[in-house]
Amino acid sequence: MRKTYHGGCHCSAIKYEVDIDFNEHGTSKCNCTLCAKLRWWTTMVKPPAFRLLTSEDALSDYRVQQEVEVHNLFCKNCGIHAFHRGNVPQIGGEFVGINIACLEMTPKEFGGLRVKYQDGRNDSWWNEPSLEETKHL
DSSP states (O other), X not given: OOEEEEEEOSSSSSEEEEEEOHHHHOEEEEOSHHHHHXXXXXXXXXXXXXXXXXXXXXXXXXXXXXXXEEEEEXXXXXXXXXXXXXXXXXGTEXXXXXXXXXXXXXXHHHHTOOEEEEBGXXXXXXXXXOGGGTTTO
């Protein structure tokens, strides 16, 4: 069932609402160097399901690879990565990656989410890496 969640950064300079059906989308953790260092736990939604409630001026953008259109957005004030945006045809085109930890949810809701691991370290996001490669995520 699709539900509207509220989320944002630590200092509240970034606030958003997003419509998510966790039964449909699930969540994921990637083993690429950026996701692993951020401990990025995400769900992907299409842009119409996401509504930024604060100014884009609060955001800064870090791009890892210029050939892939992924904007690793974070708050200029507190540094929290509350969401990312991108367009990667191999994974379905345009998306907004929501930082699960930035959503207003109960511990029970967080605990009930299923997680799929992705092998981004080897540019093979559709495959799951070995258990040894995901324990730290």
